[in-house]
Structure formats: C-alpha cells, structure tokens
C-alpha cells in the first residue's frame with residue numbers, strides 16, 4: 257500500500273515558527289483577567305438563574321411550590337416543566353439532548369430554574385423550593401447480572417480459554433476503577449440573550465457546531481438562529497463536549513422572560529448535573545509462553561450509564577492493537593443505573609482501560625520473572641492484530657527505549673529498599689491512544705498590510721489552539737507570529753471538529769494548513785512561479801531570486817481562502833495510534849501507608865509536534881491526572897440513593913502541587929504521513945492513557961502489595 261502523497265512540506269519551510277515552544281498569544285489576556293470566560297461576558301439587563309435539584313434518585317415530580325417562591329423578593333419566575341427535567345445527553349454525535357418529562361433518573365438532576373434580579377435572590381429562591389415526588393425504587397449500583405450486552409465493542413478470535421490452559425505464565429484478575437469527575441477549572445455557565453428569534457449564548461463549550469445543533473434541538477428552533485460564543489474555555493476534559501443543563505435553562509428562561517439570563521452551576525452542581533466518567537470493572541486475562549510472548553488477551557468490561565444513554569466508556573479501545581496474542585476476547589457490558597449521566601472524561605477508554613491492562617502486564621512480568629520493559633518489547637505486534645492492518649507508524653519500542661534511558665531504568669533503586677520508614681520502588685507502563693481526525697474547516701485572510709487572520713469555530717480549552725493555529729499560518733505564509741491573528745469560539749465562523757478526543761489540533765490545524773496552501777498557490781501564480789519553488793519568509797515572497805514584499809504582491813486587495821479536511825479513505829487502511837511509556841519512582845510509608853511519588857517520566861510520540869511547550873504541557877497534565885487516578889481520585893456514591901457524596905474539589909481529591917514532583921517529558925521525533933498533511937497526531941490525552949499504572953506498579957515494587965482497585969489509598973497498603 258502506498259503512503260498518502262503529502263509532500264514533506266513543513267520540513268522544508270523556512271519561517272521557523274512551527275514546532276517551537278512559542279508562548280501562547282492568549283497568555284497575557286488570561287493571566288491579567290481580561291480574557292472573558294462564559295460568565296464574564298456580562299450582558300446589560302441580565303437576570304440570574306439558579307437551578308433546583310431533585311433530591312430523590314428515581315420517580316416523578318408531582319408538585320413544586322412555584323407561587324410561594326415567586327413571591328420572594330427579586331424572584332421573577334420559577335421555571336419548571338417538561339423542558340427542564342433532564343440532562344442533555346452527552347456525546348459527540350449530532351443527537352438531540354434528552355428532554356422530556358417529569359421523570360427523575362438520578363439524584364441531583366435539575367428540575368427547575370429560579371430566576372431573579374440578583375444571583376443571591378435566585379439562590380435563596382432555589383434553596384426555598386419545596387418539591388413533592390412520587391418515588392420509585394432506584395438501581396444505584398452497577399450490576400453485572402442485569403447489564404446490557406451491546407453489539408458493539410465485542411470481539412473474539414481463537415480460543416482464549418485453551419490459551420490460558422496452555423500458558424507457561426498467566427494472569428487472571430479483576431481490576432476496578434472508580435467514577436471520575438472531569439474537574440475543569442471553569443464551572444459550566446451560560447448567558448443567553450434573544451433578539452427576536454435570534455439567540456446568542458455565551459457558554460463554555462468544546463464543540464460549537466454540535467453544541468449549536470443540540471441547543472437548537474432542545475429549544476425546537478432552527479440551528480441557523482442559534483449562535484454560541486466560547487472564545488475562552490477554562491478546561492473541558494469532556495464535560496463540555498455536549499451542552500449541559502444550564503445552557504438550555506438560560507436560553508429557555510431568557511425566552512420566557514424576554515430578558516437576558518445567566519445561569520452558572522456551582523461546583524456541586526457541576527459534579528451532580530453535568531456528567532461523570534463511569535466506574536469500571538475489568539476482567540483481564542493474559543496468557544504467555546515461556547518467553548513471555550502473549551498468546552492470549554481477554555479484556556471484559558462492565559460500565560454504567562443512565563437508561564437510554566448511548567455513551568458507554570470504551571474501556572477496551574486500545575486493547576485490540578496494543579499487544580500481540582492470537583487468542584482474544586473483548587467484552588463490554590453496560591449496567592443501567594440511577595446515577596449522574598456518564599460521558600467522556602479525559603481520554604475515555606484508554607485512560608482507565610490501558611491503566612488496568614498495564615497493571616496486569618506488570619503482574620505477568622512478575623510471574624514470568626521478566627523485566628517489565630522487556631515484556632512489552634517482546635509483545636509489540638507487527639500489524640494491528642485486531643483488524644489485521646498495518647500501523648501508520650509505531651513508536652512504542654522507541655518510547656520504551658527512550659523512557660528507560662531517560663529514567664535510568666537499568667540502574668533504578670532496588671525495589672523494597674527501606675529508607676527510614678519509607679519503602680522505595682519503581683514501576684513503568686506503556687501509553688497508547690487511538691488517533692482520530694474530524695471534518696473541519698477554517699478561513700484564512702491575508703491582508704495587504706502583511707497581516708493574516710485565521711477564523712474557525714474551533715475552541716481553545718486550555719490546550720494551546722490559539723498558539724498552534726497561529727504557528728501553522730505563520731509558517732505557511734512566511735509571517736512573524738505577531739502578524740497573525742486567530743479568532744476562535746464563535747459558531748458563526750467556519751465549522752471545525754471542535755476540541756475533543758485529541759483530534760482538535762490535527763483537524764483544525766489541517767484546515768488552516770489547507771487554507772494557507774491555497775493562498776500560497778495564489779501568490780505563486782502572481783509571482784509567476786511554481787508553488788513548490790515559492791519561499792515566503794518575514795513578509796516577503798521570494799521566487800526566481802527575486803524578493804518582493806507581500807504587500808506589493810497583493811496590490812491592495814486581501815487574499816482569502818477556506819480549507820477543509822475530512823477523514824478520507826486512507827485513515828481506514830491503517831491503524832493510527834499514538835504511543836508512549838511512563839516510568840515512576842515512589843516511596844510508601846511503612847507505618848501510614850502513604851504513597852509519595854518521587855519522580856515520574858514520560859516519553860511520547862505523536863507525529864510532528866506543533867508546539868513544543870503546549871504539547872509538553874498536555875503531557876504534564878495527563879501525567880498529573882494519572883497521579884490522581886492512581887492515588888486519590890474517586891467519586892463516592894451513597895449506596896442508598898447513588899448521590900455523589902464528595903461533590904466538590906475539597907472532597908474529590910485531584911493531585912495538588914504537593915502531590916506532584918518534578919515531572920519530565922520527552923517528545924520523540926516522528927512523522928505520520930497517514931495522519932494528515934501536517935503529519936501530526938493528537939497528543940492531548942496520551943499522557944493519561946496508562947499513566948496511573950506505572951505508579952501502582954511502583955507501589956508493588958516497593959511493598960509487594962498489588963493494588964487492583966484504584967485509587968491506591970492508604971488503607972489498601974496497610
């Protein structure tokens with residue numbers, strides 16, 4: 257099969273901007289507070305809405321004392337009824353949010369909105385509401401027996417049971433991971449304003465083209481009449497892929513009252529009423545021969561979600577291609593529970609799936625007496641074993657080698673060595689994440705004054721989109737970055753794939769690349785040369801040994817072009833994935849069971865790196881969430897009614913500075929010609945995919961205790 261015909265164009269470019277660790281152009285606005293996040297965009301005459309939550313797990317809302325609350329000072333209205341009663345479905349598809357009835361499906365579900373002149377009045381009103389229900393018995397815990405078995409996410413090959421019987425070494429164990437909250441810094445908020453039948457909403461969203469359709473569908477209006485503004489997003493981590501209840505509520509209230517309405521969720525409401533990552537139960541079986549070569553892999557997952565929700569955590573997404581082994585069994589079950597809607601959170605699938613698999617691989621290494629890095633090396637497949645197709649490029653071995661060298665794996669401290677009260681140990685794990693791209697377009701305008709404007713409805717969720725789109729345009733058009741302006745986060749701009757699933761940079765970036773390519777062709781024509789021989793640098797067009805300022809070439813009129821990328825056929829011919837390797841050293845206190853991470857290293861490959869600094873930051877963020885997954889993060893549901901007990905950042909323990917030692921990251925040189933014209937793959941989520949396992953494996957090295965149920969809290973180590 258031939259590689260796609262993408263010239264290695266960016267490698268031949270001369271501006272020298274792309275790939276550098278250029279600072280974010282939006283950085284100063286963010287750190288000085290002038291960047292307007294959703295709730296900062298104060299609109300004249302706006303009212304405030306506060307949502308009211310259901311206090312039962314399942315049943316029907318029979319009565320709400322709206323009149324009494326409407327009599328409170330400042331309260332304008334208590335909005336309730338059919339269109340307020342359910343969380344819009346999460347998900348990346350173009351689906352209608354579930355709207356509907358007075359039926360309550362989980363504790364914490366929004367059931368009404370109190371709107372008042374001032375926020376405090378609305379909050380007081382919301383706290384004063386009395387609700388009467390008819391209650392039904394709820395299923396608040398996942399149940400393997402009654403779980404659904406969907407057609408998707410199941411596969412098998414060969415005979416796993418026979419492979420397990422024949423194996424020289426094997427692992428057969430159950431691993432569990434708890435639910436997680438996305439924990440974006442900026443809570444979900446929306447300000448809605450109607451002008452006639454045109455709606456403008458300032459909201460915190462990841463994927464505007466889908467979000468517009470979801471909102472229009474919820475409201476029963478034409479998507480053409482809906483505009484969403486999301487120029488800055490204070491983190492999404494999946495919770496803003498779909499619209500959340502406050503956005504629908506603000507739009508409905510603004511329509512009902514004829515005035516702009518702002519609705520901001522409290523942190524507790526974010527936990528309860530947006531979404532969660534499903535807890536998982538993973539039965540993993542590994543069979544290996546005497547040399548540690550896998551002959552069988554079984555990975556069967558149980559996850560949960562609300563009745564009727566399509567999404568289910570794709571736990572086994574990377575299992576079919578990560579390692580060799582001819583006998584395979586991939587299974588998936590969904591238990592329907594009365595808990596907050598489950599959706600995509602920080603690398604859905606691999607974050608928890610690769611983590612459990614990599615703990616199991618460590619168990620296999622121990623059982624076989626093989627060095628854990630070596631065990632992985634022996635099991636790297638030549639082709640994608642699940643679908644028998646080649647990899648577009650494969651960097652797991654390179655990442656293992658680079659990471660082992662950078663960490664000093666060969667000379668690591670002896671596992672279990674005691675230093676005072678502390679036991680030291682080291683562990684490692686592989687990283688992998690599928691690579692995706694989505695239909696995306698952008699418009700680029702080159703102005704006669706030698707500045708360029710990049711426009712797309714793409715979002716920057718803290719990932720660095722403003723920086724990389726600037727760099728791509730600057731590189732392609734031969735402009736200093738200060739002469740390029742990037743406009744994002746307005747649904748009226750050309751539609752992009754949005755930010756999610758690590759496809760944002762690849763998709764939106766390629767559309768900017770293609771728009772710039774068309775502008776270059778236009779310039780080449782004007783210069784009378786072939787585009788391949790045209791050099792654009794520092795605002796000059798250089799062709800045939802003649803340099804002319806771009807302003808002169810443009811002769812007073814701007815050049816504009818749109819670029820659009822789509823999946824294309826080539827992406828199905830190959831398996832595209834990113835790879836990496838994690839290494840950690842921990843110390844576990846022999847008296848208290850406390851684990852302190854001493855150091856952690858990650859080596860990653862994701863094709864061309866577009867910005868060395870923001871790519872590294874993405875990896876640091878992923879590794880930090882890996883620390884949380886290994887040691888502290890856990891949604892705790894009350895066994896009686898399923899409500900989330902630890903619904904704030906004081907009780908839901910994300911790693912803080914004191915938990916995170918100096919982390920090191922190496923980004924490996926790679927070009928993936930199959931991925932896109934930039935030969936770059938998505939890196940956003942790679943840093944969490946398996947990260948927790950290196951810490952759990954290090955804990956085993958230090959203590960001999962194998963933790964299979966995350967997080968590895970103190971009680972599990974005593």
Ligand code: MOS
Nearest residue numbers: 494601602756757
């Ligand atoms: Mo991501 S969890 O697909 O924003």
